[in-house]
Amino acid sequence: MTETAVPRTAAGTNTSGTAAPEAQAGTVPQDVTAAVHAIADRSREASRRMARANRAWKDQALLEIADALVARRDAVIAANREDLEAGRQNGTSKALLDRLSLDAGRIDGLAAALRSLAALPDPVGTVARGQTLPNGLRLRQVHVPMGVVAAIYEARPNVTVDIAGLALKSGNAVILRGGSAAARTNAALIGIIRDSLDRVGLPADAVQTVDEYGRAGANVLMQARGRVDVLIPRGGRDLIQTVVNNARVPVIETGEGNVHIFLDESAREEMAVEILLNAKTQRPSVCNTVETLLVHSGAAAAPAVLAALAAAGVRLHVDGRVAQLLPDGVAAEPATDQDWGREYMDLDLAVAMVDSMDEAISHIRRWTTGHTEAIITNDLSNAEKFIAEIDSAAVIVNASTRFTDGGEFGLGAEVGISTQKMHARGPMGLQELTTTKWIVQGEGQTRS
């Protein structure tokens, strides 16, 4: 049985219970730096053992963690209740409390996700490229674990289990920093994970937390060049901005989606209505939900689409020309520039009219976050132009934007959705938690 992490009051700990971004620049006490570096050094040691563990062993660990989560459900729920109670006393919003809360059903869901992860192929050892060179050298580029992965996220305990599972499956060690409002829940979950690793003979230090060091600990993580191989911030815009601005270690930005759908002249009404309803109302609080609809001035499908959206309870924010198009009885409010740039994550949709595809593309280029854009069209050359000219992680023709998702793309699991161009773009699965190594084998070759 390994020692489990227990949150304690330490220099820099934020126990205010808010779900605000926990990572902010600032001075860091010397002892916090030393403590976090020691955690990172243990993580490096553990990462070396994880890198050599074969798939069967890693899968055994995931299944063991899944079983332990179910078996120790009551302890997790008890810790979660304390976090929730503290949150309520601090006036945390209902929405944040909902994301923080775990019940038996949600814990079973986390265990099920780990079991699915165990069923996925191992990215480690996959050969990306390889050939025998003219001089006889055998060359292979092989996927290997990143090493030490760090994650900074908000008060969502499910992310703790998700990221730990993905990191372990891909042969990495992980250092977690969750929102302090979930500190007790995270400590309980991490304790269960570490015990399980220990039971199957893998290093407990493959999963560690710096939660007890609060924001100061997060700062040290962000600056730990050479100790942290990649840092993944997962959360809202403020958290990601803070990490990007302060990090000196490689970062993968995830998240924000100001997603557009362009309703082309040739769009068929029935398809357009179905896609828009799905993209806006199926789960409005996530990053792949549509936020702006661009309507071609000649699109016959537009009134039916707007009427269907309004009937489904969507609040429309429209420009002047769209306002004139609204069927009787469909309400809307005037849109401002703020609406074009906004990720509502709610039952709101900005709607603008354009006179051409080029105008639609210009609008998207100006306002997009580069996550997902879709076109609804029956015109082949317009579809191809859209695909060629839109520079986003996912470009969709005649389907819902809600498909931009690791599970839907067949990656099996998802660390997050990268909106940057380096290393990973779009849904990040297990492979994106690996790097590569060139292996060269010869029999004495020298260069001339």
Next chain:
Amino acid sequence: MTETAVPRTAAGTNTSGTAAPEAQAGTVPQDVTAAVHAIADRSREASRRMARANRAWKDQALLEIADALVARRDAVIAANREDLEAGRQNGTSKALLDRLSLDAGRIDGLAAALRSLAALPDPVGTVARGQTLPNGLRLRQVHVPMGVVAAIYEARPNVTVDIAGLALKSGNAVILRGGSAAARTNAALIGIIRDSLDRVGLPADAVQTVDEYGRAGANVLMQARGRVDVLIPRGGRDLIQTVVNNARVPVIETGEGNVHIFLDESAREEMAVEILLNAKTQRPSVCNTVETLLVHSGAAAAPAVLAALAAAGVRLHVDGRVAQLLPDGVAAEPATDQDWGREYMDLDLAVAMVDSMDEAISHIRRWTTGHTEAIITNDLSNAEKFIAEIDSAAVIVNASTRFTDGGEFGLGAEVGISTQKMHARGPMGLQELTTTKWIVQGEGQTRS
């Protein structure tokens, strides 16, 4: 004929003629920020046209540039002479002047490299992964250009042509910042490149420079989030450190190689001698040359290897046990910890004795920069252990470390050698200057 960049005295310009790192943190005048942002915005526009240019068109541009470099050789050499003269007056070292200098032969070499680049396949449009999903959606992950690539490098005019060629072939626009000691030469080269682009109907702004804005311009580039998609520093340790510490845009670190060779007990003498001579003396000033030799205490090949190196003029820096192993007449000086951490880039070699492979691996882990390490052995399980446990961009068995090179690996060309784990690791070719885009095509699919 497009306007060519002409260096002028501007705020922040360093005209001291030194080849020291040009990028340093500091305050940036408002007008420099606006000017560099305007350059970046023109680069973005140009990148959109480059992204749509097919391979034939891009290759035509490369061949046009190659021809123009040869045709306008005299103008380049005249500009280079001015740079060299200014450098001499500023007391620039002979080695740096040599790297700065261009003659007819070197210019022909640059033209030849561009022609080879034209013969390489186009990475743009390559499908990385793809499948039809259970719901009928057709999914493809396709390589697309990064967009706006920036490069900050030292006073080596060949890098100007190299990086511009690689960026153009991979469908990108590039913003260059070379060492100010080469400002006149770079201006001449960039003028030729821009004229050539214009002649073939591609945007001249696909290749721009911020040289006229000096260090202040480099600082703006490093901070231009959203405007620069990737920044590649190419040069020595100080330059790379400065960029990594100050950049807010994604960076790919290149360079530094503290390369090790482990001489295992079972190494055959003849092979060991040949590999060590090649790895140390064939071109000692580059990053894939060996800097430390680790000798197993039972390696019978060791004395012959040390004698051969000494005979080839290599200065040996040895620990106490290696000293006792030196054949008569072979001189050496005692090594200190400084030697283990040093990238000599000269005819110097640190030599340490170890009693086991684990000890060799520990030494490497402590001192390596993660570039290249090699083992010379005839023991299969030792070879496999070395491959599994050494975490460097290239791991070599029984061949010279000099093979870690884009050309040697069959990538055709090389932007640099990445020593980071994100995005690119080891020699970076054309593919590493691309990102990917997910393209999803359906007929009305929605998510349930």
